[in-house]
Amino acid sequence: MKVNHALFHGCVTLGADCSADAFTQMHFTDEQIFSQIRAALKDNPEEKIMGFLCNWCCYSGADLAGTSRFEYPPRIRVVRTMCAGRVDRDFVLEALRLGAGAVFVGACHLPTDCHYIAGNVWMKERMEALQRSLVKQGMSPERLHIAYVSAAEGLIFANKMKAMDKQLSEMGVDKIREENEKLRPGIEKVLGKKGLI
Numbered sequence: 001m002k003v004n005h006a007l008f009h010g011c012v013t014l015g016a017d018c019s020a021d022a023f024t025q026m027h028f029t030d031e032q033i034f035s036q037i038r039a040a041l042k043d044n045p046e047e048k049i050m051g052f053l054c055n056w057c058c059y060s061g062a063d064l065a066g067t068s069r070f071e072y073p074p075r076i077r078v079v080r081t082m083c084a085g086r087v088d089r090d091f092v093l094e095a096l097r098l099g100a101g102a103v104f105v106g107a108c109h110l111p112t113d114c115h116y117i118a119g120n121v122w123m124k125e126r127m128e129a130l131q132r133s134l135v136k137q138g139m140s141p142e143r144l145h146i147a148y149v150s151a152a153e154g155l156i157f158a159n160k161m162k163a164m165d166k167q168l169s170e171m172g173v174d175k176i177r178e179e180n181e182k183l184r185p186g187i188e189k190v191l192g193k194k195g196l197i
Helices: 030-040 058-067 089-097 119-136 154-171 173-193
Strands: 049-054 076-081 102-107 144-148
Touching (some): 030 089, 049 154, 058 102, 102 154, 154 173
Parallel strands (some): 049 076
16 A cells, blocks of 8 residues: 555544554654653553643643642643544553553544644544443443643643542552453454554
8 A cells, every 4th residue: 555645744633543554643653652651651550641632722721730830630641642633542542451540632622623623523533432442341431531621721621630530549449450451352452453562
């Protein structure tokens, strides 16, 4: 197969939706993002939230939370993407395979705030389908959380982190590990077929 990259210049959602993984985004390649996930979850992964934050909205909202000194528990480990539309199912699966307590995907508000036209819409469809599949396999639904946070909503970001921290604390590390063990064989089958593990 030959890929004409010029046809998809600037498209951030195609890298996540391409079934052949024939396309990726410069400076935000799958290899770079997988490396960040693996580094973030190297120690005590069940106690962490793996976060994928849109550069233009949620990442800026998280930054505002910091500069405004809004306190929230330090569970989240952030991977910045240019758009939530770049968040591949495989990124979420890898985080869960490595034992993450939860995964958070932060995007621009629906329907029209996305800087890449409809990346947030594509992400929503992709992540909701993945969540349904993972719940059928034994995962608690709150462990994959999607939120829409603008650059001006630092307090909202902080409050979402507090809520997720509370949910994970109530769930407990043992239950998270038990769920991850149920999920792991299916995840390894999917990622293994693609040569990602």
